[in-house]
Amino acid sequence: MRTPLRLCSLPLALLLWVLALPAQARVVPDLYEVVEAVPSRGTTDRTAASSRGLERVFVRVTGDAAIGSNPRLQPVLQRAQRYVQSYRYETEDNQLYLHLSYEPQAISEQVHKLQLPMWPNNRPGTLVWMAVDTLSDGRSVLRQEDYPELFAVLDSLAIERGLPVEFPVMDLNDQRNMPLGELWAQDEQAAERAGVRYGPDATLMGRLLQTSGERWQANWLLIHGGRSYAFDASGDSMEEVALRGINEAADLLAQRYAVRSDSTSQQSAVVLELSGIDSFADYTEASRYLQELAVVSSAGLLSINGDRMRVALTTSSRLQNLQDALALNRRLQAQADEGPIDLSGYRAPLGSAEHPLRYHWR
Template sequence: MHKLLRHGLAAQLIALLLCALVMPAQARVVADLYEVVEAVPSRGTTDRADAIGRGLERVFVRVTGDTAIGSDPQLRPELRRADRFLQSYRYEVEDNQLYLHLSYDPQAVSERVRRLELPLWPNNRPGTLVWLAADTLQGGRAALSEQDAPELYAALEGMAIDRGLPVDFPAMDPVDRSAMPLGNLWAQDERAAERAGVRYRPDATLMGRALELSADRWQANWLLIHGGRAHAFDATGSSLEEVAQQGIDGAANLLAQRYAVRTGGQTGPQNALVLEVSGINEFADYTGAIAYLQGLAQVSSAELLAADNDRLRFSITSTVGLDRLRDALALNRRLSAGAEEDPIDLTGYRAPVGSAENPLRYRWH
């Protein structure tokens, strides 16, 4: 997974010059949801079959966002016949350990998710920037970086891969340490997170502070900031690595709850809305906007009603509420919410947002 500014910068002047070149952590289409690597003791048929079943369960966790999905009674028969979902496999040896690389069929998995009416977490997911500080018995309190603790951050990245959550870590160079002083990080200062995040433009920010209570007792407090909301949760464990991984896991749980949609026959209330997209200046914009809306998991149908100059107006049917639909639309950096214009008011009150008189308004970039 891509890292931001893998190497620290020696001088603040160079850091400032390179700041504009930092790749932003933003909503990304996660392409490797269906790829799994399992450690196996041998190339035998039984060991391979066991690994294929474990790997498929991990894929369903990523796709649904539900860590307990493997215990769902209706999914258990599928896990016992996991080879039907397998596209390919290969072996690899690394450091005297045998690994089995497994690739599952996205269509087969998605079809089963829909048929069983399981939640579906679309693969366009919030890029999440992770800040972490620790207070240890020997070293005291410090902000942690990927360069200082590569094994810890490898564990964090491994958990993020398991959950299908795209994460990035700040460089913790002079620019970051100035924007996010240790005191602000430990206090989980949301304003400092906003200022420091300008450099990376994350969709979500995860801030953690971990405290070593004894040689084998740790506790951590986590704060996930996303979409104008903040969610706090705690973690306990026997090591820094354990409470840090719980932070990634908890953030993925919260984001999955926000973006996952129910699939299959009974999808809940259908919300009919009108959505207007401006800034459609080329044919590629036209086809891109239509394809995006029609492919959005939170939208069951999108019908083009009218095209006027640079504006398209759609009638859409959403399977989620208005706020959750706006959350999903906000993940597409080619869309920006437009200012509400004065609606046509024929009844003496303001027409509801999403109605024909007061549509949802976005601009395509």
Template sequence: MHKLLRQGLVLQLLALVISVLVLPVQARVISDLYEVVEAVPSRGTTDRAAAGSRGLERVFVRVTGDAAIGRAPNLQPILKSAQQFVQGYRYTREDNQLYLHISFNPQAISRQVNQLGLPIWPNNRPGTLVWLAVDTLQEGRSSLSEETSPELFAVLEAMAVERGVPLDFPVLDLNDQRNMPLGALWAQDEQAAERAGLRYSPDATLMGRVLQASGRRWQADWLLVHGGRSYAFDTTGGSLEEVALRGVNQLSNILAQRYAVLPEGQGSSLGAVVIELSGVDSFADYAQVSGYLQGLAQVNSANLLSVEGDRMRVALVSSVDLSNLRDTLALNHKLQAQADGDAINLSGYRSPLGSAENPLRYRWD
């Protein structure tokens, strides 16, 4: 194998593999972005068309990551002609309520998103572990779990489906309570969250502390920890459920801003970013790495530069900035980021990160 690598013959083979093989290794793939369920009064054509318009708007929110996309003027004619995007539908009835299940065509919607110049949020999305604590006027402070607050967490799950974000919740057993005691959760202790999250391996962690200020006034402070960065925000509302829903909604907005991709030709272009991957010591590894990089929505092209031993270098051309590109790569748990090099020459010039002299370094595990 190493002889082939030294001779460079494998470069030609890998180029062929890249062009025909896409084997993405993704964090959490959302498979039902294009499926909705709408309550309808009848099976009539008019009611079905109205439900289709409402459902298509929900799909555009999920796909673009923009909760307000339905108010965009250029989308209104599209929503009125939702039937052209329908792939299939069926009816069900539950508790005397009729429901219309609609499946929309992913390819047709993607083409429309691109034509309108809207961002598109790929369906591999970070999974978020949500820790919640509440302080009520009658009962004081407590941690919340699916077992103790099933209705609240069912509402949060429904919002997660609406926005297309995967959520996980801790079981809050003795192990969780030891690693994330109520005091640490209320203080939004990042070290405690990291320790408590080891058993869940989340891509992101959201900690929320909800305070009942009065009978009809609730407020919450949130801390999202993801990709080496922390985001603090707050929400208010008239109930615990409303405040929590707004927290998940804002979480979705933050993640969409980091991962949504503008169509080619819009936004800032990085040019070529060079990454170096070690631990790629078999042809199967080379094929899988190359297919994964080529299949990323954030990457316009992935060109193999060199192979030496168990290391390969690839030039990525992307329309997202360097920080967002690194966030995307971090979603693949087989890619372990390595320390950045200190590429300083004798004159004191530091080579830019992502250049051939100072590539992004990862290990493939």
């Protein structure tokens, strides 16, 4: 059994030093790295590839698939080599490839300067279930082992959008927990039951229907954060309607979590109270996480009392954006709203010292 550590007895300088440490958040890797096919090692080809690669990075970072058409971004793309951190060449199957790594801080500065959305790299892991109904074979579950090319294309698109996805293995456990009929019906209870072994933050369910020899239709359902989003797609192939499902899911999640800064944004302090801080290790990990939040510009320790710590989070984001970001950390459990109401019926604003955001660290 762990012995609780009374954090209030620690030197304040040490506590502030810990608060400044980077967080150990679950993040999407390689947002700033791309590979471009090039015809030669020449400067002209490298310059063109750097511009194409930088546009792909901005798509991932902003969550906006059409960001390349934004006129404000064009001057940045024309000077793409300024943002290249490193590059190297590689040849595979007689094709020359250029591996490019871009400077994250420089790109973040441009996102802020151009007032573009910033999708933090701590993103919802999404479990994707799909069923198909073809004219020749009827209805079945889409399995990776049966359609390896399709799943490879979907995985590549997810990487391009910066969306972490996972596909069920469809073994006997998955078949029992997610029968074909419930998958086709897009049963949300079945999705919750079948997803337990994978622990996703979001679930995407798709049913793909071949309506004629060259026409396809798909119905998609994205389940995340207690909400459901339904959308449709149509196209000339199964691959096309499947790709549109991944794209639309990325759009929806980016719209929810992307933070947009502008010249009129005002910094504000939100008070957060965190219980369950039973040891110095808990304190260190929680402090790191809060300091690293993309929607937070600074985190200042206010007080420690027993297993509770209070922190002032400085942010220019809306309170809902901050709460959405906090909801992605499974170690944080939102607590019941206990804001006091005085005799006149007044309740202090949520996030104030009198009515802080309350979470439990688990």
